[in-house]
Each structure stands twice: as C-alpha cells, then as structure tokens.
Amino acid sequence: MSHADTPVKVPLVTEPMGILGSLGAARRNVLSIIPELATRQPMVSGRTGKRWHMVMDPGAIREMLLERVDTYPKSMVTKNLLKPAIGESLFIAEGAHWRWQRRTAAPVFSHRNVMNLAPIMTAAAQRSADRVAQAGPRAIDMAADMVRTTFDVIADVTFSGDGMFDADAVHRGIDAYISEAGKISLLDVLGAPDWVPRPGRLIFSRNAVGEMRRIADEAIEARRQRGPEGVPDLLDLLMDGEDPKTKRQMNTAELRDNLLTFIVAGHETTALTLGWSLYLCAFDQSVQDRARAELRAVCGEGPVTGEHVEKLPFMRQIIDEALRLYPPAGMVSRTAMANDTLCGREIRKGDTVILPIYALHRHHMLWDDPDAFRPDRFADRKAVERYAYLPFGDGPRICIGASFALQEAVIILGTLLNRFRFTPVAGRDPDPVMILTLRPEGGVWLEAEPVSTPQPASVA
Known part of the structure; x- marks a missing residue:
C-alpha cells in the first residue's frame, strides 16, 4: 500500500536502539520506541536500564487489567508526574481510597446525567461551527479549535459558567503543566538511571498548578455558599455524591482534585479524538459523504442533540476508528508488584x-489491514475482541467518563460535518507525536466549505 492510501502513522523501530538512542527518540515521541515487532507478536521484552515487557496479547492484558489489578498498579512514574496537579484523585489513588471515590463518582456519569448535559455540548459545537464559518475560505487548524471547544464544554459542565471560575487561567495552567511534565516522564517510563539529567523538575509548573488549584477551591467554596441552580452540573453532582457503603462525602480538596482530573482528562483527550476524526474524514471523502447522509436523515440541517446520538451509529463508528488509529493514551505503563507469568514469560517483581x-x-x-481507516470495522461491536481495543482502558479502572466523551464527540463532529465539507491542505499532514497524549503535531489544517445554511440554534 502506498503512503497515500493510509493515514499518517508513527514510524516504529526495526533495530534495537540502546539506552541513549531510546531516550533521544522518546523525548521526541514516546511511541517511536515501540519496536515494529510489537505489531506482530504477543509480547516483546528487553532491558533499558530496567527490565521491561510490552504486552499485546488480549488474554494477558485481560489478566493485568481485570484479574490481577493489584499486581499491576499504575507505575510510580505516572503517579509522581500527575500528583502535583491532581492529588490523590480517582486517576491516581489505589486500593480502598480509590474504591470509595469511584463509588461516589460513578453515579455522576449515569446516562441520565450525561444526557442532561448534552445541550451544553450542542451549544459549544454550534459556536465552533460559527468560528469555522467566520474563518471563511482560509484553512483552519481544527485541532486547536477542538481544544477550545471541548474546554468550553468541560468548563460549563463542571462549573456551569460560574462567574467565579476563571476557565482561561485553568486552561493555561493545565497546558503549562502537561508540556513540562511530559518532558521528564519518558526518562522515568524507560527506567532511565538517575545519572541521566532530567530537565528542570516542574519548577515552572508548580506556579501554574498552584494557581489552578486555588481557582478551583474558590469556585467550590462559592458553590457551597450559593447552592445549586438549574440543571445540576458535575460540581453539584459530586458535592451531592456519597459513597453508598460508608456514606462518606468528598471534602473540598477531594472535590477539587477530582474536578481537575475531569478537566485535564476530559477535555484534551476528547479534543484529540475530534481533531484526528476530522483529519480522517478529510482524508477519506467517501466516509464523510456517508456520515453527512446519516446526519441529514436524522437531524436535517439542524444541530445535533443528545437525543440524536443513539441514532447516529456511523458517526460513532468514525470516532471508534479514530480512537483505534490514534488512541489518546497510546502507551500505558504498570509496575509489577510480584513475580508473575504472562504469555508463558517470566515477569519479575519491579519489572516495567x-x-x-x-x-x-x-x-x-x-x-x-490495521493501518487502514475503515469505520466499518465497528459496525458489529461484538465482533471486536474486547481486550484488543482499549481506548478507555478496561477492568475496574475503565475511564469513568467514556460515555460522556463519546456523546460529546458525536455531537461536535456531527454538527461540524453537517455544516461543512472538510478537505486536507496539501503538504500539511499532522505528525502523530505522543508526549503525555497522542497529539497531531503541527495541527490538523483543513479547508471547510459550507454545505448548508446554519439553522438558528434551538438550544441556549
């Protein structure tokens, strides 16, 4: 297959790299240290300062994520990296502290609550479409607009446009933090020895994080004074939530850490999924045409709402396939806490x-044909092997916001495709680079040609 037939991908390594080669490559793009062999074998092992194993066998992955969760907790690297920003929240906590938080937060993301937040998603999607229309015939970086759009959604659903909440300051804090944190994580993921110099360990980002946490604390306190108004947002739902077993409720620090986790985890990952989905739709116009036909049949020319989402299966397939080709968390590391065997291979305590x-x-x-873009792979979800497809992880720690993210992605992508035909800009293909998440480096530059007259938004 010529390059033009398949969407952009990460060139995987075919020769062993050695420790310094791996570090150099990982600093540029952590996925570039994956051996090409990992796309053809169930397991690949090696040593880069530390013994490591890459596991691609669905049965072994199921054992790690479902049956032996306690043997394979999130690696210390991940925790040390994120703790300064999100504390002991759901993403990081282990054991009993994780379990009670998960029980408390799970109802927040019930189908009904997520549906109640759909109008916020539709309104943000309409604003994005209006910005695209205003950009006129010029090419526009849709990756950047998707970050803005999903941040609009998360700021609104977390703090319902609370005047008390400075969304831009939080957004800047998150970006600053992620870009700094990403630089050091790779060295640790690879078990690099301590003599390898780490760039300034988060000195700069502490200020940004401190500011971000202060803003969130103030917003939570203000809400305690004011009480809920209108449709309950994520903050109201979390404040009301209690662990059904112990009746424990979250204190301000726990609320803040979990809200910041939802903001950090819930906006960039969805923005990336949307950016890559738009790139793929521009890459294959026949997919875009089919999507638009489905949208017209279900929504007419109007906006996409929460009620439409279930009736747009092909839109969902496009998003599923984008998540397959460009999973936001392209690599996850665990630390073995005990000796074990996976795929008949010995795992020693302490191995990565x-x-x-x-x-x-x-x-x-x-x-x-794994590198090809084919949304029809997901036409029958039951045919997809469960542990072969993990955009949201799996097991007890599966992403708590998956249904929220998928609903948001269908609404935003649908709204945009219903109004515009997207075409690629020659020579401006994005480069898939993973630092903490798999981003389209260089942006997703597309031209957008209107295909319909916008309807007045029926939602506020």
Whole structure:
C-alpha cells in the first residue's frame, strides 16, 4: 500500500536502539520506541536500564487489567508526574481510597446525567461551527479549535459558567503543566538511571498548578455558599455524591482534585479524538459523504442533540476508528508488584510492564489491514475482541467518563460535518507525536466549505 492510501502513522523501530538512542527518540515521541515487532507478536521484552515487557496479547492484558489489578498498579512514574496537579484523585489513588471515590463518582456519569448535559455540548459545537464559518475560505487548524471547544464544554459542565471560575487561567495552567511534565516522564517510563539529567523538575509548573488549584477551591467554596441552580452540573453532582457503603462525602480538596482530573482528562483527550476524526474524514471523502447522509436523515440541517446520538451509529463508528488509529493514551505503563507469568514469560517483581495501546490497535494478528481507516470495522461491536481495543482502558479502572466523551464527540463532529465539507491542505499532514497524549503535531489544517445554511440554534 502506498503512503497515500493510509493515514499518517508513527514510524516504529526495526533495530534495537540502546539506552541513549531510546531516550533521544522518546523525548521526541514516546511511541517511536515501540519496536515494529510489537505489531506482530504477543509480547516483546528487553532491558533499558530496567527490565521491561510490552504486552499485546488480549488474554494477558485481560489478566493485568481485570484479574490481577493489584499486581499491576499504575507505575510510580505516572503517579509522581500527575500528583502535583491532581492529588490523590480517582486517576491516581489505589486500593480502598480509590474504591470509595469511584463509588461516589460513578453515579455522576449515569446516562441520565450525561444526557442532561448534552445541550451544553450542542451549544459549544454550534459556536465552533460559527468560528469555522467566520474563518471563511482560509484553512483552519481544527485541532486547536477542538481544544477550545471541548474546554468550553468541560468548563460549563463542571462549573456551569460560574462567574467565579476563571476557565482561561485553568486552561493555561493545565497546558503549562502537561508540556513540562511530559518532558521528564519518558526518562522515568524507560527506567532511565538517575545519572541521566532530567530537565528542570516542574519548577515552572508548580506556579501554574498552584494557581489552578486555588481557582478551583474558590469556585467550590462559592458553590457551597450559593447552592445549586438549574440543571445540576458535575460540581453539584459530586458535592451531592456519597459513597453508598460508608456514606462518606468528598471534602473540598477531594472535590477539587477530582474536578481537575475531569478537566485535564476530559477535555484534551476528547479534543484529540475530534481533531484526528476530522483529519480522517478529510482524508477519506467517501466516509464523510456517508456520515453527512446519516446526519441529514436524522437531524436535517439542524444541530445535533443528545437525543440524536443513539441514532447516529456511523458517526460513532468514525470516532471508534479514530480512537483505534490514534488512541489518546497510546502507551500505558504498570509496575509489577510480584513475580508473575504472562504469555508463558517470566515477569519479575519491579519489572516495567507496558501496554503499547498504539501497537495493540494496529496489531496484524488482531486487525485486518490495521493501518487502514475503515469505520466499518465497528459496525458489529461484538465482533471486536474486547481486550484488543482499549481506548478507555478496561477492568475496574475503565475511564469513568467514556460515555460522556463519546456523546460529546458525536455531537461536535456531527454538527461540524453537517455544516461543512472538510478537505486536507496539501503538504500539511499532522505528525502523530505522543508526549503525555497522542497529539497531531503541527495541527490538523483543513479547508471547510459550507454545505448548508446554519439553522438558528434551538438550544441556549
């Protein structure tokens, strides 16, 4: 297949790299240290200062994520990296402290609550479409607009446009933090020895994080004074939530850490999924035409609402396939807490066990023509092997906001495709680079041609 037939991908390594080679490559793009072999074999092991294993076998992944969760907790690297920003929240906590928070937060993301927040998503999607229209015939970086759009959604659903909440300051704090944190994480993921110099360990980002946490604390206190108004937002739902077993409720610090987790985890990952989905729709116009036909049949020319989402299966397939080709968390690492065996291979306590989700999703034994963009792979969800496709992780720690993210992605992508035909800009292909998440480096530059007259928004 010529390059033009398949969307952009990360060039995987075919020769062993050695420790310094790996570090150099990882600083540029952590996925570039994945051996090409990892897309053809169930497991690949090696040593880079530390013993590591990459696991691509669905059965072994199921054992790690579902049956032996306590043997494979999130690696210390991940925790040390994120703790300054999000404390002991759901994303990081382990054991009993994780369990009670998960029980308390799970109802927040019930189908009914997520549906109640759909009008916020529709309104943000309409604003995005209006910005695209205003940009006129010029090419526009849709990746950047998607970050703005999903941040609009998360700021609104977390603090319902609370005047008390400075969304831009939080957004800047998150960006500053992620870009700094990403630089050091790779060295640790690879078990690099301590003599390898780390760039300034988060000195700069502490200020940004401090500011971000202060803003969130103030917003939470203001809400305690004021009480809920209108449709309950995520903050109201979390404040009301209690652990059904112990009746414990979250204090201000726990609320703040979990809200910041939802903001950090819930906006960039969805923005990336949307940016890559738009790139893929521009890459394959026939997919875009089919999507638009489905949208017209279900929504007419109007906006996409929460009620439409279930009736747009092909839109969902496009998003599923974008998540397969460009999973936001392209690689996940765990630390083995006990001796074990996976795929008949010895795992020793202390080994780093990596799930290279990017390689799993493009594995030749699991997917037909794995580098091709084919939304129809997901026409029958039951035909997809469960542990071969992990955009949201799995097991007890599966992403708590998955249904929220998918609903938001369908609404925003649908609204945009219903109003515009997107075409690629020659020579401006994005470069898939993973630092903390798999981003389209250089942006997703597309031209957008209006295909319909916008209807007045029926939602506020």
